[in-house]
Amino acid sequence: MCRRFVAVVPLGGRVVELGICMRDLPVAQVVRLGKFAEEHGFSSIYLPETGNRTPEGGLGGRSPWISLAAMFAETEHVGGAVGVAAAPFRSLPHLALSAATLQEQSGGRFSLGVGVSHREAADRLGVPFPTSPLRWMEVACDELMGQSRFGVTFGQGFPVLVGALGPKMVELGSARSDGLVLNWLTPQHARETVELAREIGTANGRTPYTVLYVRLSPYEALHTDAVNYDAMANYHHHFERQGLTSPEEVVAGTCLRSDDVGQAREQLTAWAEAGIDLVCAYTHGLEQAEYEAALAALTA
Template identity: 25%
Template sequence: MQVGIGLPNTVPARGRGALLEWARRAEAAGFSTLAVLDRLRYDSVDPFITLAAAAAVTERIGLATMIAIGPLRSPGVLAKQAQSLHEVSGGRFTLGLGIGARHDDYAAAGVDPSTRGAALSTQLAHLRGGGLSSVDILVGGSSGTALARMARYANGYAHGGGPPRAFASAATQARAAWYDHGRPGSPVLWGQGYLALSEPERGQDYLRDYYAFTGPFADKIAAGALTSARAIKDYVRGYAEAGCDELILFPTTLDLADLDRLAEAL
């Protein structure tokens, strides 16, 4: 299993300096991938623009959306953005896609949220039908339909985070979906988690704010943040045992010390 790290593109008060320095340090520390989140209405930097900037200041590290909310963009625009990012980064991009959970993002994009699942399928069919042939695609989501979509169109599965046992159960279902679609081998499995090492309370406040739209679940997500080296070790071991191929740990503050402490803990 490889371990990647998130860029703080949705953490408020970040700026050019914070994002670029984070990208450089992540590459220097040997992480496999830099990943970003996607939200339209939250105070954040666009995922593709963030990764393009990161591509310019790094050479080796992989770049991924984990995930981008596909239907907010038209199939053609999404394919162009992904293909462009893949090209300017020298072939380092992995496109993770999902439908997201926020209706206000859809309202802001002028897209009907009630058909977002079908819209994502259309988008994936376009990308796979020649719109984007060279980029690996991951699909997220926990419903059977989402897993079927993943198995039909994607190279792998992007899990939404949670304790290792939740990942293991989703991984079994992703493999079953893959098998059900007659795909050889297994899907590539990506997992994720949140870090809040140096300033745990501040990080958890951010998570409660970022996930406020989920109501009572925001507290649970905040409680799941990894706040110690010990918690990171357990989490990483649990994910590796469950068959995760790439684990992305996202920051919840701009504190670069978290990046260093994560690198030490591994």
Template identity: 25%
Template sequence: MSRGTVSIGLAGSLGPDAVAQIAPSVEAAGFHTLWINDTPDGDALAALAAAAGVTSTLRLATGVIPVDRRPASEIAAEVASLAVPLDRLTVGIGSGMAKAGALARVRDAIAVLHDAGVPRVLVGALGPKMRRLGAARAEGVLLNWVPPTEAAAQAEALHGVDADSHVAVYVRTAIVDAARERLAAETARYASFPNYAANFARMGVDAADTTIRDVTELGDALEAYTAAVDEVVLRAIVPDDTAAAYIEFVRRTGPTPL
């Protein structure tokens, strides 16, 4: 279990070619893991396979693949067909939009992936039951849209279920003025979803309180989050989805100056 680990998250819609341009900078900047979210217009595993081909030590993760849209058997088959290096891979999964049977669906998916030889699975989870499932059956949990104090409380509870459970947190991050409008739009979009709105209400925070909105906030936020969890994933929000914009974000936020 690592402490103080900082990783980076990119949009799956960027595609493999752009990710292959960005990944060497991510590795050179000292980030622990490159996380790619999976969307209908962005195959995370294809992007990670492209990143694997241009890096040597950078860890690779999906954050997260909804198993109501992409069954675990399909995920495992794609991992094998793309030859994504298993020693560098974390497959993050979530229940997806379908509420009925969510816990059973994720529990079964974890078993299928493990049986297929995927050694490291993390579960994207909002509620306590799904979080406990990730700690008990998978290798850990990916938290999302939580402030540092709540992340710390959830991590403590999960480490109580399994001391070796890995707890990571996605933190939307904008470091330039031109990206703040996009961050505000994404924040408002998530705050409009009933499950996220209910979660923000339970925590007693505004959605914006779970983001980093300026480069001047970065140092204090990282100190708070890295003290709370095992891995902080800076989900990069940039002015436009170009490789150059993401590389500049990497240059300004990476542990190792470029």
């Protein structure tokens, strides 16, 4: 897998890549974020697809594809990823073409994260959800990996990363793609996930690249996110597997407080030592000046 430009930060006994994950930012702020990342030693910007129905029935969620195109045009080194794309909501050939376009435009700085999304999200949008998410992702991986390597006629070589929660999806992504995008993990379960990914990857001639989102926000925003995610069945099971039985435990075990960035930096060491390749600080619930100050402190 192509690593391109890599900025690293020493944490504990390891040197680890740090990235930034942000959701639903205006395009101009994403461009500024890319420049900020290059200035402060972050290697990548990950933007999830968040488009969905609001409780009032409207549509919300800006396109990460358009935002990344604008960011790539104004930066030189920082990587960018859609992480993750809700793949069942579009055709796989069109998904590959969008990825190839950004790969070509960026000079090889793009990565494609793909996931099956969630049944609840599909229901709100009125689109079918795969009967077998694992089987659907198996087919999607083979299609997208093939298109990246020798199918598309331009922009070849974009890495394909699978958004994975449970161990079966971790195994599938480790065996059939370039790596994994992980979310809401304690350091202990991050270590176990990395060990499983490496075992399965080795058996299939691969070295899976592991990305983990770690939320960095005020407590109220973290707690609200934990409550909302716990309401989705697959995330509820994900938390239960880790012994996290309340939103308070989810926040304490998997998140960082933005009001004490010094402590947050120390806590990052645990995920670095778990073997994660790229730890993405996922900030929300903060104004631009606040999240820039918190992120800058992580790499100071």
